[in-house]
Every structure is written in C-alpha cells, then in structure tokens.
Amino acid sequence: MTALTFRLELRRSRILAVGLAVVVLVYGGLIAAVYPILLTNTAMIQDYMKLFPKELMAAFGMSGSLADPGIFFTTYIGSFLWPVVAAIGAIALATRPAAADAERGWSDLPLGTPLTRGRYLGAAILCQVVVLAALAFVTVAGVLAVGTLVGAGFDPARFLAAGVVLWLFACAMAGVTSVVAVITLSRGVAASVTAGILIAMYLLNIVAQVQPDFAWLGDLTAFRYAGVGALIDRGAADWVGMGVFTVVAVVGWAASLFLFRRRDLLP
Amino acid sequence: MPEAIELRGLTRWYGKRRGVIELEADVHEGEVFGFLGPNGAGKTTTIRMLLGLIRPSGGSARILGMDPWAQAPAVHRQLAHLGSDPGYLGDLDATSLLDYLGALRGLQKGAWRSLAERLELDPTVPVKKLSRGNRQKVGVVSVFMGREPLLVMDEPSTGLDPLMQREFLALVAEARTDGRTVFLSSHNLPEVERACDRVAIIREGRLVKTATVAALVGDHTRSVNLVLGRPAPDAAFAMPGVTVLSSTGQDVHVMVRGDVNPLLRRLGELDVRDIAISTPDVEDLFFRYYEGTVAGSEGRPAAAAGPVIGGEAAR
Numbered sequence: 001m002t003a004l005t006f007r008l009e010l011r012r013s014r015i016l017a018v019g020l021a022v023v024v025l026v027y028g029g030l031i032a033a034v035y036p037i038l039l040t041n042t043a044m045i046q047d048y049m050k051l052f053p054k055e056l057m058a059a060f061g062m063s064g065s066l067a068d069p070g071i072f073f074t075t076y077i078g079s080f081l082w083p084v085v086a087a088i089g090a091i092a093l094a095t096r097p098a099a100a101d102a103e104r105g106w107s108d109l110p111l112g113t114p115l116t117r118g119r120y121l122g123a124a125i126l127c128q129v130v131v132l133a134a135l136a137f138v139t140v141a142g143v144l145a146v147g148t149l150v151g152a153g154f155d156p157a158r159f160l161a162a163g164v165v166l167w168l169f170a171c172a173m174a175g176v177t178s179v180v181a182v183i184t185l186s187r188g189v190a191a192s193v194t195a196g197i198l199i200a201m202y203l204l205n206i207v208a209q210v211q212p213d214f215a216w217l218g219d220l221t222a223f224r225y226a227g228v229g230a231l232i233d234r235g236a237a238d239w240v241g242m243g244v245f246t247v248v249a250v251v252g253w254a255a256s257l258f259l260f261r262r263r264d265l266l267p
Numbered sequence: 268m269p270e271a272i273e274l275r276g277l278t279r280w281y282g283k284r285r286g287v288i289e290l291e292a293d294v295h296e297g298e299v300f301g302f303l304g305p306n307g308a309g310k311t312t313t314i315r316m317l318l319g320l321i322r323p324s325g326g327s328a329r330i331l332g333m334d335p336w337a338q339a340p341a342v343h344r345q346l347a348h349l350g351s352d353p354g355y356l357g358d359l360d361a362t363s364l365l366d367y368l369g370a371l372r373g374l375q376k377g378a379w380r381s382l383a384e385r386l387e388l389d390p391t392v393p394v395k396k397l398s399r400g401n402r403q404k405v406g407v408v409s410v411f412m413g414r415e416p417l418l419v420m421d422e423p424s425t426g427l428d429p430l431m432q433r434e435f436l437a438l439v440a441e442a443r444t445d446g447r448t449v450f451l452s453s454h455n456l457p458e459v460e461r462a463c464d465r466v467a468i469i470r471e472g473r474l475v476k477t478a479t480v481a482a483l484v485g486d487h488t489r490s491v492n493l494v495l496g497r498p499a500p501d502a503a504f505a506m507p508g509v510t511v512l513s514s515t516g517q518d519v520h521v522m523v524r525g526d527v528n529p530l531l532r533r534l535g536e537l538d539v540r541d542i543a544i545s546t547p548d549v550e551d552l553f554f555r556y557y558e559g560t561v562a563g564s565e566g567r568p569a570a571a572a573g574p575v576i577g578g579e580a581a582r
Contacts, residue, residue, distance in 0.1 A: 004370050105354030112348035113371035114340045264321040
C-alpha cells in the first residue's frame with residue numbers, strides 16, 4: 001500500500017518536478033556557459049563588482065572571486081536560484097498530503113481504506129525525498145554538463161557533493177513545512193509560514209554578514225549552512241551544516257508522522 | 268454478535284460549536300439504515316467519527332465491535348466509504364482512481380469494470396472533465412466494487428440522474444440481499460424511503476427519532492380529505508386525535524392520529540361525496556420533525572410542510 005501511494009505521489013509530482021527541472025537546467029546551463037568568459041575577464045569583473053554595496057554581495061554569497069567555481073556556483077545557483085526552486089518544490093510537495101489533500105477532500109478516500117495514516121504520509125515524505133534529490137541532482141548535473149562542454153574544468157565529485165548539500169537544504173525546508181502543514185491542515189498557512197521563515201533567515205544572514213555585532217545571528221539561519229563554495233573550491237565539507245539540515249528534516253518529518261497519526265482530520 | 272454500528276452518547280464539539288450531541292443508535296447487520304437531516308445537522312460529523320477521521324468529544328462509536336479511532340485500519344478493512352463531495356484528483360481518469368483505491372482495499376485491477384458499465388461511466392476520461400453526475404458515479408462504483416460488509420455513504424446519489432438514482436437504489440437493494448449493512452446519510456427523502464429499513468432523523472446535532480420506515484410512515488397518522496354534500500356541523504370533528512387543518516364547509520382536510528374508527532363512525536353520519544385517505548411519506552415526517560426550525564431555510568413554508576402534528580414535533 002505504501003508503494004502504491006508512493007507511486008501515485010510521484011505521478012502527481014511529475015509536472016512540478018519537470019517544470020522546476022527545466023528551470024534549473026536552462027538557467028544552470030546558461031550560467032555554466034558563461035563561466036569561461038568570467039575566467040578570462042576575472043580582473044575586470046572583480047573591479048566591476050566592487051561598485052556594488054557589500055550587503056548585496058553578501059546577499060548573493062559573493063565573498064570571493066567569481067573565477068572560483070565554488071563562489072561562482074554559490075553566487076548564481078546556491079544562494080539565488082536553488083533556495084527559490086527548493087522552496088517551491090518543498091512547499092508544494094510537503095503541504096500536499098496533510099493540508100492540500102485534506103482541504104480538497106482527497107485524503108479521506110485513501111484514509112478510508114486499510115491504508116494507515118503513517119503509511120499515507122510516509123509515502124508522501126518518501127516522494128519529497130526522491131523528487132528533491134532529483135531536482136538537486138539535475139541542478140548540479142546541468143551545470144556540470146554544460147561546464148564540461150565549454151571546458152570550464154569543474155570537479156564532478158565536488159559538484160555532486162554540493163548537490164547533496166542542496167538536497168539536504170531542501171529536505172530541511174520540506175520537513176519544517178510538513179510539520180506546519182500537519183498542525184494547521186492549511187496549505188496557505190503552511191506555505192506562508194515556511195516562506196516567511198526563509199525570507200527572515202535570508203535577511204538575518206545578510207545582517208549577520210555586514211554587521212559584525214550581529215554575526216551570531218548567522219548561526220540561526222539555514223543560509224549559513226547552505227554554502228557550498230568551500231566544498232567545491234577546497235573540498236572542505238561542512239559536516240555541521242549537513243548535520244543540521246539532516247536533523248531538521250528528520251525531526252520535522254518524524255513530528256509530522258507523530259502528529260498526523262493523532263490529530264483530527266477536519267473537513 | 269456485535270451490531271454493525273453502535274453509537275453510545277456520541278458527542279462532538281468543535282470548540283464551542285456544536286457537531287453532534289449524545290447520539291444513541293444501533294445499526295443492525297444486514298439492514299439499510301438511513302440517516303436523515305439537512306445540511307449542518309451533524310451527518311458528516313457523525314460519518315467522520317465512524318471512519319476514525321475525527322475523535323469524539325464524548326461517548327463512543329463502535330463499528331462491528333471495533334473502535335474506529337483506535338482500530339482504524341481494521342475497521343477500514345470492513346467498510347467501504349463514499350463521502351458527500353470526494354476531492355478526486357482531477358488529472359487522473361476513473362481507471363487510475365478506481366484501480367488505486369481498489370488496490371488499497373485488496374481488490375484486483377479492473378474489479379470495478381462491470382459496475383462502471385452498469386452505471387454507464389466512461390473510465391477513460393480525466394475526472395476533471397466529468398460532469399458532477401459522472402463524478403458521483405465514480406464514487407458509487409468505488410463504494411460498491413468491493414465485498415466489505417459495511418457500506419457508509421454520505422449523500423451518495425447527489426447529482427445522479429433519475430435513471431442512475433434507480434440503479435443506485437438497485438445496488439443498495441442487492442447489497443442488502445447479500446447481507447451487507449448500509450449506512451446511508453441523505454437528505455433525499457424519497458430515496459431513503461425507498462431504500463432504507465430504518466431511519467434516524469438528526470436535527471441540530473441530536474437524534475430526534477429512530478424507527479423503521481414503516482413505523483414512521485404508519486405512525487398512526489393519516490391525512491383525510493373529504494368532500495361533503497353539505498357543510499358539517501361545527502363540532503363534527505371534535506374528537507381525540509383529529510385535527511382539522513382546513514375547512515371550506517364542504518371541503519374538509521383533517522389529520523387523524525391513532526385509531527381511525529371513531530372518525531369513520533362519524534363520517535357515517537355525514538353526507539360524504541368523496542374521500543381520500545393517504546399515509547404521510549417520509550418527507551412529511553421529516554418536516555414534521557423540523558417544523559418551525561427549518562421551514563424558511565428549506566424553502567418550504569411551515570404551513571405547507573405536510574401533515575402537522577404538534578406534540579412530537581420538537582423534542
């Protein structure tokens with residue numbers, strides 16, 4: 001029964017997954033295609049970048065040279081495109097089983113069969129894990145593929161490792177969204193809460209980077225742990241960051257399962 | 268042998284808002300039980316508790332002896348359910364939907380095909396492109412495609428055309444013949460009258476009457492229309508159990524409750540040109556229990572709400 005529901009959830013995710021995959025492939029591919037231009041014009045681009053306020057640089061994770069693949073990837077993908085894509089994917093998927101399907105009256109149908117609530121939500125969580133993993137893989141694979149074609153010299157292993165960080169970041173979003181969705185049974189509320197938390201964290205991260213007195217705030221934001229620049233450029237994995245994302249995701253999903261099995265499913 | 272459904276003081280509050288209050292009922296195995304009430308009376312709340320989707324605030328419900336909240340999967344192996352407005356996934360066609368729901372109930376792929384043909388449902392059309400009636404057919408097929416001993420349905424025939432309503436009633440009758448129990452929530456009164464063995468009427472969250480359809484209909488209440496050769500004396504119908512609803516002198520409409528013999532004896536003394544005696548239908552009874560509370564909202568003025576019998580109207 002779990003496998004059946006998982007397959008149905010995957011099927012229902014096709015349009016969302018393909019749409020987001022096209023976005024990250026096209027955008028990532030275009031960005032990777034211009035990387036050699038950045039390499040040959042590094043000095044000029046760095047001079048140009050100095051014209052921008054440091055807050056803006058901090059917001060996009062530009063804390064080094066764009067000629068470095070890690071900084072390049074973080075600037076255009078990791079700190080910009082991926083949080084948006086991951087948020088859309090995580091919110092859409094994680095609000096669906098407990099909130100959107102309850103609101104539309106679909107969840108009553110499978111939950112009126114011998115399928116348990118745990119298996120129903122578990123199958124949906126497994127779908128989130130798989131779809132978000134696929135999106136993270138497509139994101140780095142697109143950049144890698146085009147980078148290879150244009151001779152960018154990206155390190156595939158490090159990029160794929162960065163993909164794991166992107167995936168864990170998205171899973172953490174999904175875990176939090178899932179538990180809010182179970183508590184509220186409202187897709188709108190759950191989506192708003194998650195999006196609000198992300199935007200607040202994004203702003204806090206900027207403040208933390210430009211105001212040394214508030215640097216500690218950075219530790220409270222997911223964006224502190226989502227950087228993959230050091231991983232791609234130096235092979236230095238942020239195990240703490242990955243651990244934080246993993247714990248948040250697992251605790252969020254586990255709490256969702258716990259609460260979903262015990263709460264009233266109001267029409 | 269446990270009852271198919273037992274409600275014991277079943278109560279549900281949504282904060283301060285009333286859901287249902289102290290419902291007491293038994294649904295026997297193999298019977299078709301109608302659950303009558305208008306929107307907001309508490310029918311869906313009751314069904315959601317029977318399905319274990321929400322918990323009672325007080326009292327208990329048992330399905331075949333099991334607690335639907337604590338033993339939901341075991342209960343769901345014994346019942347098939349159709350909600351009042353199922354939120355089908357519009358992009359799927361009926362084939363995918365019914366195969367999925369059937370597989371969750373342990374049915375083979377395509378177990379629903381003969382029923383779909385019987386109800387003239389095209390299973391290849393995406394659900395979002397189906398008319399309301401055809402979407403309802405998907406639900407009817409879904410609930411009848413298995414062999415569960417208990418069928419719980421909430422407004423199952425809404426949107427079905429008269430032919431399909433007849434087919435639906437035939438399916439209910441076949442289920443009863445097979446020994447299955449049917450719990451049928453409805454405000455389609457003729458449907459309940461034709462399909463059910465017993466009926467419970469719920470009003471503002473409380474059960475106001477549970478009885479067999481035959482007992483309800485034959486509750487010793489008769490509507491008598493008379494055409495007299497000449498006006499009856501003023502006190503002609505002044506007798507226990509008889510209420511004059513209208514009189515124009517020669518045309519008289521009375522309601523008789525209980526023994527009709529005293530009235531018949533009195534009629535023998537009058538110049539009766541014509542007489543029509545009818546039994547109130549479930550609809551009349553339904554409005555009798557709702558007399559004065561829903562007349563406006565149901566679009567039926569109280570004065571026209573069928574036989575009016577004051578004593579039992581609002582308990």
